[in-house]
Amino acid sequence: xxxxxxxxxxxxxxxxxxxxxxxxxxxxxxxxxxxxxxxxxxxxxxxxxxxxxxxxxxxxxxxxxxxxxxxxxxxxxxxxxxxxxxxxxxxxxxxxxxxxxxxxxxxxxxxxxxxxxxxxxxxxxxxxxxxxxxxxxxxxxxxxxxxxxxxxxxxxxxxxxxxxxxxxxxxxxxxxxxxxxxxxxxxxxxxxxxxxxxxxxxxxxxxxxxxxxxxxxxxxxxxxxxxxxxxxxxxxxxxxxxxxxxxxxxxxxxxxxxxxxxxxxxxxxxxxxxxxxxxx
Ligand SMILES: C[S@@+](CC[C@H](N)C(=O)[O-])C[C@H]1O[C@@H](n2cnc3c(N)ncnc32)[C@H](O)[C@@H]1O
Numbered sequence: 001x002x003x004x005x006x007x008x009x010x011x012x013x014x015x016x017x018x019x020x021x022x023x024x025x026x027x028x029x030x031x032x033x034x035x036x037x038x039x040x041x042x043x044x045x046x047x048x049x050x051x052x053x054x055x056x057x058x059x060x061x062x063x064x065x066x067x068x069x070x071x072x073x074x075x076x077x078x079x080x081x082x083x084x085x086x087x088x089x090x091x092x093x094x095x096x097x098x099x100x101x102x103x104x105x106x107x108x109x110x111x112x113x114x115x116x117x118x119x120x121x122x123x124x125x126x127x128x129x130x131x132x133x134x135x136x137x138x139x140x141x142x143x144x145x146x147x148x149x150x151x152x153x154x155x156x157x158x159x160x161x162x163x164x165x166x167x168x169x170x171x172x173x174x175x176x177x178x179x180x181x182x183x184x185x186x187x188x189x190x191x192x193x194x195x196x197x198x199x200x201x202x203x204x205x206x207x208x209x210x211x212x213x214x215x216x217x218x219x220x221x222x223x224x225x226x227x228x229x230x231x232x233x234x235x236x237x238x239x240x241x242x243x244x245x246x247x248x249x250x251x252x253x254x255x256x257x258x259x260x261x262x263x264x265x266x267x268x269x270x271x272x273x274x275x276x277x278x279x280x
Contacts, residue, residue, distance in 0.1 A: 012104030019056030053121030
């Protein structure tokens with residue numbers, strides 16, 4: 001479907017929120033997006049990527065542009081931001097293939113995007129609003145399009161994101177600087193809005209983080225070889241009881257060594273939220 005421009009005078013969908021951002025803050029998600037969706041970008045006709053809610057500076061959108069252009073040299077990236085002052089501040093950084101426009105969840109771009117990245121945007125909305133935003137964004141995607149929606153710490157050392165396609169949420173990825181935490185559940189504070197309030201006993205995401213902490217504790221002897229070896233050993237153990245992605249592009253030792261782990265959404269979905277099965 002074509003994502004139409006917002007008719008003149010119509011308010012963008014959403015609310016301006018704090019504009020905190022920073023250089024390289026989203027590098028973990030950028031690296032993952034380039035690796036996992038590189039083939040999608042390469043095979044698409046005129047791929048368009050939207051960075052929704054880029055904040056007070058153009059910088060994370062410009063970094064995404066640079067990183068994705070290494071994969072697909074003619075990819076177009078549009079930064080969409082609801083705050084007009086922030087759009088005006090980013091305009092001077094436009095260049096061929098990179099532009100900034102005012103808009104909201106309706107995505108005022110001239111064709112359906114292949115990838116929508118939204119980081120540190122939905123956390124400031126309510127949980128039900130976040131699900132509504134997911135639904136609206138999914139309805140704007142190109143065929144085979146995906147959304148990468150997540151949250152990270154101030155300088156990006158801890159991050160979590162959900163990947164969604166037209167059918168709904170598909171995966172959750174946790175990513176951390178390996179020297180930057182005590183136990184995996186420290187990443188819980190960065191869970192996306194749809195999960196953060198579900199990290200309570202009886203919910204699957206809570207069970208998952210509890211088991212990850214146990215696996216991390218049992219992998220302590222590997223710490224002698226460094227936090228990277230310990231993370232890989234913990235994820236391998238976790239994969240014995242959870243359907244952790246264990247093969248490329250989403251999983252396997254190469255990705256785990258980066259401090260990542262990806263799990264199918266179906267394994268973690270909050271109670272009361274229907275989710276599509278692996279083929280559904
Ligand atoms: C905390 S900043 C995040 C900046 C950047 N994505 C990052 O992670 O560093 C969130 C930005 O999202 C914008 N925003 C919030 N809701 C939005 C919406 N519905 N559409 C577009 N931008 C939105 C806010 O105005 C704010 O500038």
